[in-house]
Amino acid sequence: MDSFSRAKLTRRDLLKGAVAAAALPKMFFLSSYSRPSVAYAAGDADLVIAQQGTPTQLLQAAMAPLGGMGRFVKKGQRVVIKANIAWARTPEQAATNNPELLSALIKMCYQAGAKRVAVWDHTCDNYQFCFSRSGLKKVTQEAGGDIYSGHGRNVYKKVEIPKGKKLKEAEFIQDVLETDVYITFPLPKQHFATELTLGLKNAMGTIWDMELLHKIDLHQCIADINTVRKPDLVVVDAIRILTTNGPKGPGKTEDIGEVCATTDMVAVDAYCASYFKHPKTGKPFRPAEIRFIKNAYDLGLGEMNLSKVRMKKVKAA
């Protein structure tokens, strides 16, 4: 577990660093200031990638340039975190969220004054097995949050999707629709049908009939459902990612050791796509190669072109 939570700088990180080579000196300069205690002005960056550190450090480092959790969670608000607990897998297998990171996220919400934090997922495997094997039920409850599964249809509410191109209505988890603060908490994984599963696809766990989307047009529907309740904050758990046999695993994993925080759900997916290599070309995925990212961009949900995004990489420790 220890080696798992410790992030390390991989060759890939360096390669990605080369993309922003010009920014590198600035990055290292900034890193000395990126302690959580340093207060940033709200919106210092739109996409923050924290590297090197324990999950808690990574989260704090990633949140600070965005303006801290206090920018998103106000006193007395209700917070819903859509985690990825879809499968009955252990944390080491990287098919579900990192427990330590989820715990840190919940605690951070409470520190910002949240009244109640609820963690939701509409699991694919039996929810009881998912919750216990992933270890996420335990950490959620220890952190003082509630964990709920969307296995009962009564927790859903049918809403229209006016901006949807192919999906016109769907049943969403009511708590997600009505909460004060909605945080989506995905984890990047390889996915055979859609190539990758990232933040946009995490929204599938907030609707009742997931199988229906496959029948219509999976990529477009993923974009469509994201028009309904945009997350106030996206926290991507890229500490360890699943690179084969996704999304359920077990497969090969890779320790990226990064946590991304942003308000732009398309930009973060575009960034995270580069963690994975295209099976045919062998090169990292370009955002436009993932159709749901392109579709979401076309719907105006965010910026796909990373050069237009105010991105910032910080060192957590």
Next chain:
Amino acid sequence: MTGKLQLARRTVQAVSFFFLLYLIIQAAFPLEVRIPVDLYLRLDPFIAIVAFLTQGEIIIRMLPALGVLLLVVIFGNFFCGWFCPMGATLDFFDRVLFREKKRSKPINDQPLKRLRYGIFIFALTAGLLGLQVLYLLDPISLLTRTLVIAFYPPAVYIYNHLLPEIQRFLPGNPFILPAMKLPIFKVNLLIFLFFAGVLALGVIRRRFWCRYLCPLGTLFSLVSRLRIVGRSVSDACVQCGKCPEECSIGAIPGETPRQYRQQDCISCFQCLDCPPEATTFGFHFPRWKTAEGVSLSRRYVVGSLAFGVFSALAIKTNPLQTESGLKNNRLIRPPGALPENKFVAVCTGCGECLKVCPNNALQSTFLEAGLAGLYTPRLVPRIGYCEEHCNFCGRVCPTEAILPLSVEEKQKIQMGVAKIDKTRCIAFEEEKICLVCNEQCSYHAIVGDDKKRPMVKEEICTGCGICENKCPVDGESAIIVYTSGVQKKVKPQPESKA
């Protein structure tokens, strides 16, 4: 004194019934109770003996039942009157539903009294020849099955509908809790009607079922003649006729109330409510002599035997039961089930596995497994699939008809193999990007080709049915699990995949 004793007995009965109910409710995730949830079934000597005979070996889990049998042999039948949850249920409903006055005057019930011996002989004969009617009549199995299949789903239904109302009164709860998944069982009405019928028989006589039908009670009657705790009546008896009327099992003959049939007595102690206080219970030397009651003629015994043999033969020659009839390739047995012939002979149809299955995947058969396999469990993937990390069904099976496997062993059992219907699969037919089956498969047994269409690797498919369950095609799934009728082990996979 007698009032207190009856109060104590009713309390014990209620506790026994609610403890059974508690154990049934506990038969669910995470299944961490110390006491085995199938405790009552494991204490049932009738099931034990029949399962030993049909299985051909001693089942370790059922050994406690022999202890109960031994206690009954020595101390007499205290089980039915005090501990049997079915007896408790019948006593309760006999009091609640039917007024004593409405019952017909005692008639000569000699023919009826023979009935349970007849049924016992018939059921045992048929059972040993392969027709398990006796499990259907065993009171513990019957009650467990009824509670699980007939009463559990309506209870969940009511809970789910009350949930919003309850939560409205909870302060500071702005949302609603997820409802429980509603369990569904096809044969629920049939099982409810049978149970209701058993209760309704109480209108004729109190504990009609126990007196004239119950095979477990019959077994106790057969072995407990030499009991050392018994009833004795002093000379103070005035033959007032109260005790023959009060006796809930009809063990005291009306003409000679100072005698009783000690093997039938269920030690309910109602006869202690004796106006001249002539009746006492205490230790005594075992005695063979008993009051006249049942006269089993040779003709009756042979007749019952022949009936049992013929029924079994009729079942065996029925098309449902013949080799071709049993080749139902959709009949998937739970993981670790014994081979089909043994399975139907040993499974009591108690429904514990149906209750414990987290996905409602196990269903009770009606005629799919032939007449001999009535109410046995089968996996119906379209309703629920076999959860990868679950081995609950084997852990709660009292007779080990489903072997208790470790999770790792269970994951290697091949119950069946999935096959894709390419004419209906939307990846083939409509060229949609679907692959739900691929992403759901726990064992990487479904791979996609270069056009993102699914293919099954049959050698590593376990037949868990998650693909059939989640397939988005309407109605019948486009990927269906078929079984060969024999459970195999999947081949070990080389690690170097992917």
